[in-house]
Amino acid sequence: MDAVVRQIASWQAERRPVTVVRLLAVRGVSGHDSVPLAAFTPGEPAAGRVLSGALDALVAAPVERGQLLELKVDDAAADRCGMSCGGTAQVLVQPADELPQEAWRLIAAREPVCLVTDLDGERAAATRVFTRATIGEIAAGYSNLARLFARGTSEGAVLDGVAATAIWPVPHLVIVGDGLIADALVASAHLLGWSTEVANDAGAADQVGQLASCDGVVVLSHDRAVDGPVLAAALAGDAGYVGALGARHTQSARAEWLAAHGVTDLARVHGPAGLDLGARTPAEIAVAITAEMLAARSGRAPASLRERSGPVHDDGLNAPPPRYPLSSG
Incomplete structure (x- = not known):
């Protein structure tokens, strides 16, 4: 996503069309990538791709005004792009100038945003941009948008008569300390598509202090000269998840060090880090920690699905998208 945004900014600076x-909904297609945003300009390679590239040729031409389209992907096109079968996809195609410049600035700064475009039938009207701080400003009639955004994933949908695209940066996880648990955390994070960085000294505090709200840090080190400054930097910064591994006495020792250095509000620290899954091995501990970070990102209280009634995905966003006449393709 970062590369797409940088390319859009570069093309706009060159005054290119x-x-x-924005990919909003998919029916019948399986095995496709889930990136909700791509961009095109004549004579240049695409920035990103639409439905694993299957729709690129149909949506690459410049447009004068935003329009909602439903496009068909046949089985042959799906196979060429590595998907198991064809289907239909709903997309919003619009000139980049229709989107607020604030949106590009926020995305470039790795802030999660929700693009909300009013629809007049199949035509796009005004587009607004919301962040985690402002998503609550959406009126009650648009409550589904807040739930879409709260998922913590990049995806689109047509909800409540508007086209919505939630854009979340790829999380970056800084692991402070080394060993088998660090290795397992790297593997677990990569499985989720997150980027990682492993550091072993107090210099990690500078990196941790630059993390965005979608990022996280897990402190494995038990050396006060390392874990103390790192935790202080995390709490002074914007990191969305702050985890600290260690027994209760280690957590108390860290708290004493932080208090001595003027840091007393430890409410954001998940310590000991991880959900209570009965984890023992490094791999199990890594799963427990990354699961806790996932829950923190989505604002969910972890619980067994068996204990819940109703649909598995109970965010109210499971209704099929509205149908529109199929465009050629």
């Missing part, structure tokens, strides 16, 4: 395509 830029077509932005």
Whole structure:
């Protein structure tokens, strides 16, 4: 996503016509990538791709005004792009200039945003941009948008008569300390598509202090000269998840060090880090920690699905998208 945004900014600086395509819904297609945003300009390679590239040729041309389209992907096109079968996809195609410049600035700064475009039938009207701090400003009639955004994943949908695209940066996890648990955390994070960085000294505090709200840090080190400054930097910064591994006495020792250095509000620290899964091995501990970070990102209180009634995904966003006439393709 970062590369797409940088390319859009570069093309706009060159005053090129830029077509932005937002993937909103997919039916029948399986095995496709889930990136909700791509961009095109004549004579240049695409920035990103639409439905694993299967729709790129249909949406790459410049447009004068945003429009909601439903496009068909046949089985042959799906196979060429590595998907198991075809289907239909709903996309919003619009000039980049229709989107607020604030949106590009926020995305470039790795802030989660929700693009909300009013629809007049199949035509796009005004687009607004919301952040985690402002998503609550959406009126009660648009409550589904807040739930879409709260998922903590990049995806689109047509909800409550508007086209919505939630854009969350890829999380970056800084692991402070080394060993088998660090290795397992790297593997677990990579499985989720997160980027990682392993550091072993107090210099990690500088990196941790630059983390965004979508990022996290897990402190494995038990050396006060390392874990103390790192935790202080995390709490002074914007890191969305702050985890600290260690027994209760280690947590108390860290708290004493932080208090001595003027840091007393430890409410953001998940310590000991991880959900109570009965984890023992490094791999199990890594799963427990990354699961806790996932829960923190989505704002959910972890619980067994068996204990819940109703649909598995109970966010109210499971209704099929509205149908529109199929465009050629």
